[in-house]
Every structure is written in C-alpha cells, then in structure tokens.
Amino acid sequence: MHGLVNRAIQRFVSDGYGQAKWDATAQLAGLETSEIEPMLTYEDGLTPRLLMAASEVLGRRYEELLEDIGTYIVSHPNVEALRRLLRFGGVGFVDFLHSLDDLPDRARLAVSDLELPRVELCEHGGGAYSLLCQGAFPGAGYFFVGLLRAMADDYGALVFLEHKGMDGAAEVVSISLLDTEFAEGRGFDLGARIA
Amino acid sequence: MSDAKYIKMLNILCPMHVIVGRSGIVCFAGPTAQKLIGETSLLGRNFLDVFEIRRPRSVKTLADLRRTEGTKLHLRSRLPPYGELKGVLAEGPETGQVTVNLSFGISILDAVREHSLTAADFAATDLTVEMLYLVEAKSAAMEASRQLTSRLQGARVAAEEQAFTDTLTGLKNRRAMDHVLARLIAGDTPFAVMNIDLDFFKAVNDTLGHAAGDHVLQHVARVLVAETREADTVARVGGDEFVILAPAITDAEILEALGRRIIDRLEVPINFNGQTCTISSSIGTTLSDFTMNRTPEQILSDADRALYASKRSGRARQTIFDKSMRETV
Numbered sequence: 057m058h059g060l061v062n063r064a065i066q067r068f069v070s071d072g073y074g075q076a077k078w079d080a081t082a083q084l085a086g087l088e089t090s091e092i093e094p095m096l097t098y099e100d101g102l103t104p105r106l107l108m109a110a111s112e113v114l115g116r117r118y119e120e121l122l123e124d125i126g127t128y129i130v131s132h133p134n135v136e137a138l139r140r141l142l143r144f145g146g147v148g149f150v151d152f153l154h155s156l157d158d159l160p161d162r163a164r165l166a167v168s169d170l171e172l173p174r175v176e177l178c179e180h181g182g183g184a185y186s187l188l189c190q191g192a193f194p195g196a197g198y199f200f201v202g203l204l205r206a207m208a209d210d211y212g213a214l215v216f217l218e219h220k221g222m223d224g225a226a227e228v229v230s231i232s233l234l235d236t237e238f239a240e241g242r243g244f245d246l247g248a249r250i251a
Numbered sequence: 252m253s254d255a256k257y258i259k260m261l262n263i264l265c266p267m268h269v270i271v272g273r274s275g276i277v278c279f280a281g282p283t284a285q286k287l288i289g290e291t292s293l294l295g296r297n298f299l300d301v302f303e304i305r306r307p308r309s310v311k312t313l314a315d316l317r318r319t320e321g322t323k324l325h326l327r328s329r330l331p332p333y334g335e336l337k338g339v340l341a342e343g344p345e346t347g348q349v350t351v352n353l354s355f356g357i358s359i360l361d362a363v364r365e366h367s368l369t370a371a372d373f374a375a376t377d378l379t380v381e382m383l384y385l386v387e388a389k390s391a392a393m394e395a396s397r398q399l400t401s402r403l404q405g406a407r408v409a410a411e412e413q414a415f416t417d418t419l420t421g422l423k424n425r426r427a428m429d430h431v432l433a434r435l436i437a438g439d440t441p442f443a444v445m446n447i448d449l450d451f452f453k454a455v456n457d458t459l460g461h462a463a464g465d466h467v468l469q470h471v472a473r474v475l476v477a478e479t480r481e482a483d484t485v486a487r488v489g490g491d492e493f494v495i496l497a498p499a500i501t502d503a504e505i506l507e508a509l510g511r512r513i514i515d516r517l518e519v520p521i522n523f524n525g526q527t528c529t530i531s532s533s534i535g536t537t538l539s540d541f542t543m544n545r546t547p548e549q550i551l552s553d554a555d556r557a558l559y560a561s562k563r564s565g566r567a568r569q570t571i572f573d574k575s576m577r578e579t580v
Contacts, residue, residue, distance in 0.1 A: 144384035
C-alpha cells in the first residue's frame, strides 16, 4: 500500500490524539520506525494492521475510526491540500458525487502508483444515491461516510448518509441529498494555492 | 439562426469569445472575455486598441487580422492587468464580422488569480480546471518527494559519518581502526601495530593523476589484505597511510618477515592504463608488550616513531619500536 495512505493514518492519530498514541499504534502494528514515509510503498498488510492497532490504542470502534479518518482527511487544516484536490472534482456537491467515479484515475494522474478504493455512484432519483466502495481493506464504506459528510459540509449541502452493509464484495453507502444549498459552505478559490 | 440563439450557443461553447464588427469595434464579448480587462467593458472598443497582436508580428490593421483566419494568435491586453492570451479567429457570424476565441494558454495560473476565475468561467469541455488540478496535485507530490529526498540525504550523511569502511579501498577506515584498537587494549591478547606509509605516492598522483593514485591505493589494499590473516585488521587511516592491527603476535621475527614481504611486493611497479607507477613503503611496528601504559595514543605514537626511524634511515624498510626511541626526538 502506498505510503500516502499509511501516512494519512499517522497524521490522523498524531494530529488528533498526540505523538505518544501514534508511537503506541506504530509499535502495536509492528512498524520498525514510527515515521511513515509518504512517498514510499509499504507491504499491503500494514494498512489494516495500523487501523486495528489505532482502534485498540485509541479505544475506538473500527468502523467509527474509519469514519473519523474520512472526515479528518478533508476537514483538518493540516491536510488542506487534499480538500482542495477533491474540490476540483465539481462545482457543486452533485457534480462532486459524480466525480467520485474518477477518483482513482485522478489520484493516479498525480501519483502514478497510488491505488485508491474503487467507487461507483448509482443514482436512484429524487436526490437518492448509493455509493459502492471496494477498498483494499475492510471499512472503506465507513471511510467514505466520513469523507462525504465533511465534503457535504464543505459544499454547504445537507445530506443523510448511512452504511448499508455489503453488496457482494462492495460496501454500500446510501446518500440522501436533502438540500444542495443548505448552508454557505466553504469557498473554493481556484487560484488560492498558485503562487 | 437568430443572433440571440447564436450568441447563447457561443457563450456555452466558448465563453471567452469576442465578436468584432466591420469597423473593428467589439460588438459582443462572452462572459469570461468580459472579465479580461477588469471592470472596464470591452463593448464598443476597438479590438486592436485593447489587444496587441504579438504574433504573427505582421498583424497591424483589421485587414491583417482578418487574413489570419484559422491560425494561432498571440495577444496581449493593452489594459491592466496586461495578460498574455492565445486566440484564433473565424469570419462570422455576419459578413464582415469576425469571432475571436481567446484562451489564457500557459498564463492560466496567473490569470485564475488575477481575474478570480471559477470553474464556471470555463466551458464544460475545457481542460483548464483539470490542468489546475494537475499543477496542484503534482506540486504536492513533488514537495513530498523533495522532503523524502532531503531526509534520505540527511540519513546518508549520518550513515557515512558512522561508516567503518574506506569507500575507495574497501579497507577499514580510521574510525573502525580506533574501535578495534580500543578493543585489543581492553583485552588480554598481545598484539602488534604496523604503521605503513607509502613513499613516492604523491609523485604518482602529481604526474599521472588522481585516477592513477586511486588505482595504486587499491592495489596496495589488495596486497595488504593478501599478506595478512583473517583476524588482522587492515585500515587506511590517511591519504597514503595504512595501519595493520595483528592480534596474538609477540614474535618480532614474524613481523620482520611480514614487513619485508609487504615492502617487496609494493616495490613491484604497478601498471595503470599502460603507464608504470612506482612506489615504495616504509613501516614502523610496535608490540603491545612494549608499552606499559597501554593507551591508544601511546601505542600509535610508538609505531609512528618507529616509522620515522625507517624514513630517516633511507625508506623501504621496517623498524621495530624500541623504548630508546622515546627519548630521541
């Protein structure tokens, strides 16, 4: 698994709970050094081990933890770059939902060996959608629940999200879009990062 | 097609278009084109007064401009913020009119900021937003890679500082020699220290170059390793200085014989790319038994004194340390 994915787990634990908790997590997961290098590749088994270890060290349910990571990754100021990259996906929240199908390809444009969970959006009409998520580790659906909740907030949309269990190998997240312009949302300035 | 329909179509397909009338006056500008010169409106202005055609350079008049139909234009706004643009024009919609479609080209990164553009300012098929995404994503990835490289560089420097190997010859380095010597001193086993200094090495370096010098040092290293035992430590401790630490030797005769073999072998001329390098060596040797107060400094200094004795008495020889040498300098 790509270092960027494992690095996100490290940032989540150390930003939210402190360095000591991360050191304990890394040790429990059998990591040799506690620093994850974002641009190196790690063996695939490490990511689920880190997640299990973090769940134990932080005393959080695994599903809850993944949901929090999903939220963290697009709302914490320390990882602002990622939120911006996701916002490039669409002008509005609906646009953004549809851009999720391209997410793995978009990620590979930037970092060619980065594999993200495969997601597929199905539209059921009346603001109802479902997202099929197939990740390299269990709980990808919960991760997307957290991520979508934060992104909806970012766009100012009001949504109801629910993990609906499995459909074959994929986890299903149901999305009910109640209002696309519920709140102001956070601005997105195309040129903000360009110096 | 009615004008209104045509203009609506242009606004969707190319929101940065400008329609120039027969007399050269801008009679319509798409929504993004309107943003090009700040608050000032483009409408009613002479197109060539607002935009300088930078290439092709021959374009000065409206008639010149018309003749460029279908070819790429490089333009610059004569009004703030003086942006660089690309464009292409075609005749129409009415006879005598031309429609110019503009784009930011490579200046897009500045333009997005200067004109506060959003994704809605670009046609749905325009790849500009994807390009901005890529620039940002690649910059983030590059930054992560740059940090990794600098961390690895730091780790490499730290590793080199801690290394025990002389990279040129593959022998142990001074740090390693210090460690082994300290261990030998702390142990019960007697040992010998042989200090070997090359003669005429500088001449090889100066006349035949550093590559020849390096070749000679590697040759010396091979000879020293071949002449010593597995348990001995052979180190290069300076440019052309070597030290052999030989445990469990108390017999000066064995050392005499070893020193002789080394000197003889190093006197054999060395071939380097068809040229002959000739060196020799001087050796100073001491035994741990000679030193009552066994500190590394004392032992190495004894070996040094013996080495200078060899040098003084004409080189290409070995001197075994004798306590009387401590008084002579």
